[in-house]
Amino acid sequence: MQKKGVNTFWGYLFIFPQLAGLLVFALLPLVMAVVLAFMKWDGFGAKVFVGFANFAYTFKDPDFLIALKNTTFYTVMVVPGTIIFGILIAVGLNKVRGKMLYRIFYYMPSITSSVAVAVVFLWIFNSDFGLINVYLKQWFHIQGPKWLTDTHIVLPSIALLSIWWGVGGNMILFLAGLQGISASYYEAAQIDGASKLQQFRHITIPLLTPTTFFATIVSIIGSFQVFDQSFIMTGGGPSKASYTLVYHIYQRAFVDFTFGRSAAGAIVLFVIILLLTAIQLRMGRRWVHYEG
Amino acid sequence: MAKANVHHAQRTETGVLAKRRAGGQAAGILLHAVLIFGALIMTLPFIWMLLSAFKDLSQIFLVPPRWIPHPFIWSNFKNSWNYLPFGTAYFNSLYINVIVVAAQLVTCSMAAYAFAKIRFPLRDSLFVLFLATMMVPEQVTIIPLYLIMKWFGWIDTHLPLIVPSSLINAFGVFLLRQFVKSIPPELEEAAIVDGAGRWTLYSRITMPLIKPALSALGIFTFLGMWNSFFKPLIFLNSPEKFTVPMMLNQFRGQYTTDWALLMAASSIAILPVLIVYMIGQRYIIEGVTLTGIKG
Numbered sequence: 133m134q135k136k137g138v139n140t141f142w143g144y145l146f147i148f149p150q151l152a153g154l155l156v157f158a159l160l161p162l163v164m165a166v167v168l169a170f171m172k173w174d175g176f177g178a179k180v181f182v183g184f185a186n187f188a189y190t191f192k193d194p195d196f197l198i199a200l201k202n203t204t205f206y207t208v209m210v211v212p213g214t215i216i217f218g219i220l221i222a223v224g225l226n227k228v229r230g231k232m233l234y235r236i237f238y239y240m241p242s243i244t245s246s247v248a249v250a251v252v253f254l255w256i257f258n259s260d261f262g263l264i265n266v267y268l269k270q271w272f273h274i275q276g277p278k279w280l281t282d283t284h285i286v287l288p289s290i291a292l293l294s295i296w297w298g299v300g301g302n303m304i305l306f307l308a309g310l311q312g313i314s315a316s317y318y319e320a321a322q323i324d325g326a327s328k329l330q331q332f333r334h335i336t337i338p339l340l341t342p343t344t345f346f347a348t349i350v351s352i353i354g355s356f357q358v359f360d361q362s363f364i365m366t367g368g369g370p371s372k373a374s375y376t377l378v379y380h381i382y383q384r385a386f387v388d389f390t391f392g393r394s395a396a397g398a399i400v401l402f403v404i405i406l407l408l409t410a411i412q413l414r415m416g417r418r419w420v421h422y423e424g
Numbered sequence: 425m426a427k428a429n430v431h432h433a434q435r436t437e438t439g440v441l442a443k444r445r446a447g448g449q450a451a452g453i454l455l456h457a458v459l460i461f462g463a464l465i466m467t468l469p470f471i472w473m474l475l476s477a478f479k480d481l482s483q484i485f486l487v488p489p490r491w492i493p494h495p496f497i498w499s500n501f502k503n504s505w506n507y508l509p510f511g512t513a514y515f516n517s518l519y520i521n522v523i524v525v526a527a528q529l530v531t532c533s534m535a536a537y538a539f540a541k542i543r544f545p546l547r548d549s550l551f552v553l554f555l556a557t558m559m560v561p562e563q564v565t566i567i568p569l570y571l572i573m574k575w576f577g578w579i580d581t582h583l584p585l586i587v588p589s590s591l592i593n594a595f596g597v598f599l600l601r602q603f604v605k606s607i608p609p610e611l612e613e614a615a616i617v618d619g620a621g622r623w624t625l626y627s628r629i630t631m632p633l634i635k636p637a638l639s640a641l642g643i644f645t646f647l648g649m650w651n652s653f654f655k656p657l658i659f660l661n662s663p664e665k666f667t668v669p670m671m672l673n674q675f676r677g678q679y680t681t682d683w684a685l686l687m688a689a690s691s692i693a694i695l696p697v698l699i700v701y702m703i704g705q706r707y708i709i710e711g712v713t714l715t716g717i718k719g
Contacts (some may be wrong), residue, residue: 140708143544150530153552153591157569158557200526216619224459225529228452236705237463239472243701248690253678254579265471270488280425296466304709330457359560360653364673378563378654386658396562405561423632 168395186396197395198372199380202287205410206376207355209291212296214351215344218302223336226310239300246297246314246360253293254280254365280366283373285400289337290361290374298354302347307345310336312378316354341420349412425602426454458651460583474711477501477688483595484683492676497511500661512664513671518696520667525645529573536600537626540611545651551601554594555657560608570658584659586669589649596641599711604630628689644703 144151171179190196221238225231241249256263257279266272267278279289317335327335359378362368368375368383381401384394425524451665471491476484478493504512519539538544539551573584607630615629631638651671663674672693701708 138545139622143538143542143547146534146538146622146626147550149591150535150593153531153588154554154557154594156572157588158560158565161568161572162560162564164571165564168567188651199439221459221462224455224462227452228455228459234459234463235709236702237467239705240528240698240701241466241699241710243647243651244470244694245669245672245697246653247468247651247672247676248473248694251686251690252469254676254680255476255686256469256472261487261490265490266487296469300466307709322639353559353561357563359563364653364676378561381563381566385570386555386644395567398561398567401441402561402564406559409559 146341165398168223168391169243169399171392171395173245173391175391176206182392186392188392188401190396193393194398195372195375195381195383196377197359199377200376202373202375203356203377206287206291206294206358207352209288210355210358211348211351213291213295214298215347217299219340219344220305221299222301222306222310223332226307235304238303241297241301247294247364249297250361257289257293257365261384281370282369286370286374290358290365293361294355294358295321298351302351305347306340309340312337338421342422345412345416345420349409352398352412354407356401356405356408458483464522473687474691476684477691479684481682481684497684500684501692504643504685504689505692507653508671508675509664509666509677510668510671510689513666513668516582517668520585521646523586524649525642527586528593528596528645529642531591532593532596532641533600533631533634533638534626535597536604537630539597539688540604540623541600541630547647558594558598564624566654566658573659579659580661580665582660582665583657584597585649585652590616593641593645594644596645598640600634600637603634607633636707636710639704639707643700643707644711646700647697 147399155199157301159424171180172182172185187357221419225234238240259265259276259278259281262279264279266312268274268276313336318331321331321335357378358376362374362376362379363382366374368379377397378401381394381398384397385391388394416420475491475493478496478498479500482499483490483493483497503548535554539547539554555694568585568589576583578584578587611629611633612625615625620628651669652667653673656667656670660670665673672689675689676686698706
């Protein structure tokens with residue numbers, strides 16, 4: 133009988149493909165990235181051990197600091213944006229007729245390629261003949277901003293696009309979360325005479341905190357990795373105003389061929405993400421409410 | 425007197441209910457108006473893209489813009505398709521996707537089955553290790569991955585896109601494991617009494633029961649792979665090896681001013697994901713719902 137006993141052979145046979153992939157394409161590269169961060173290397177010559185020099189350089193590197201500032205600013209705009217709109221849309225859709233059809237439309241941007249989306253928005257954001265500015269002028273007689281070419285506006289523009297692009301994903305998470313809330317809470321609240329707004333504030337929001345928690349972590353991890361939009365639409369510009377951390381890693385590795393510095397930047401990005409996640413896990417204990 | 429009071433109470437009751445219902449209807453209409461407005465914001469860029477793909481340059485720069493093309497110019501699609509080898513890119517993306525989706529369904533479901541139903545040493549530690557890899561951003565490992573691929577001699581081939589994606593998807597293992605765990609053990613026990621081996625338990629009993637999860641994973645993988653831009657950008661150099669997003673980016677670099685052609689090319693690029701999405705969108709919801717993110 134193989135029912136309850138330990139079954140080492142079959143267990144390892146079944147996980148072998150994924151385990152091999154994990155070792156060769158995830159763990160080995162991770163170890164190599166750490167080692168590389170302590171090396172000076174241009175990809176061709178000899179590797180030279182330089183200790184913490186790459187990290188010291190990274191923290192003084194003006195490009196890295198700009199990238200860090202931009203990425204943080206971007207995250208501060210995008211994460212609350214996709215979370216708040218995600219909750220509102222999900223609550224609006226939860227019980228409404230034609231929910232399925234709405235859901236298709238709201239999630240559509242999230243499934244489309246970043247390149248196609250970036251190409252379309254290059255046009256929509258064009259300051260002279262793009263849709264937004266043309267209508268601003270026609271309807272309100274306002275000269276619209278230079279969405280992608282003004283150093284102060286380019287990052288909010290890209291954030292706006294990212295919110296539009298990513299809100300559908302969070303909406304689906306919140307819809308799933310709403311499905312898990314028992315109707316009896318609302319019935320009880322209704323009997324007690326609670327208004328819709330009070331029900332939203334005291335039932336929906338608290339019972340959605342586990343989903344909000346999960347969505348926040350995933351959104352922050354995702355937005356710290358922003359790259360495609362600024363690479364395609366602005367090339368990180370104007371004057372590095374949309375230059376992001378991943379752009380920096382890409383630039384140092386595959387344009388400047390300073391692999392060690394790039395790896396150090398990547399490790400710093402990883403540590404930032406780990407720290408932010410750890411902080412959230414810690415704070416989560418205070419505000420996340422689990423049922424039962 | 426008492427009767428009148430009851431009557432009065434009833435009247436007020438129905439009055440309140442009617443008022444509430446009327447209020448509910450108004451709120452419902454308002455909700456739909458808001459939701460339709462939101463849905464328009466989400467879809468107008470696509471509609472604009474598709475309609476513009478049928479315009480010529482004189483229509484493109486009309487102020488105020490006219491949404492409906494007049495006349496419809498069909499040749500933009502043919503021209504954008506022919507200017508760059510979009511056909512090749514399509515073929516590349518499709519065959520890479522088919523291999524990766526098929527391979528992932530097999531490898532992820534096998535691992536998921538083992539993690540859920542087989543007891544073996546280090547099982548739980550290994551599972552935690554799998555989950556932990558989800559935290560590592562792909563940019564952290566991209567340089568070493570590039571070096572490994574160079575060492576294999578795989579740069580500028582499709583193998584760096586196919587092999588790692590086929591063999592590692594911690595999210596996929598996690599997703600499927602949630603489903604396998606929910607299958608009652610009695611089913612397996614009955615099959616074991618009938619003399620079924622491990623492989624039969626996996627392929628004949630478990631696989632058919634987790635079809636919805638497999639569909640969800642297949643769709644997630646397809647969408648993610650089709651849209652992936654960063655990895656092809658790193659690993660591919662020759663245009664004939666490009667995938668669809670890369671070809672579109674190349675096209676953008678060359679035809680930044682011909683917006684009609686660009687819009688036609690973008691429409692062509694997103695068509696397959698829209699089709700897959702429309703067909704499989706209910707599995708996406710099921711997949712998310714059942715990953716257990718409720719906590």
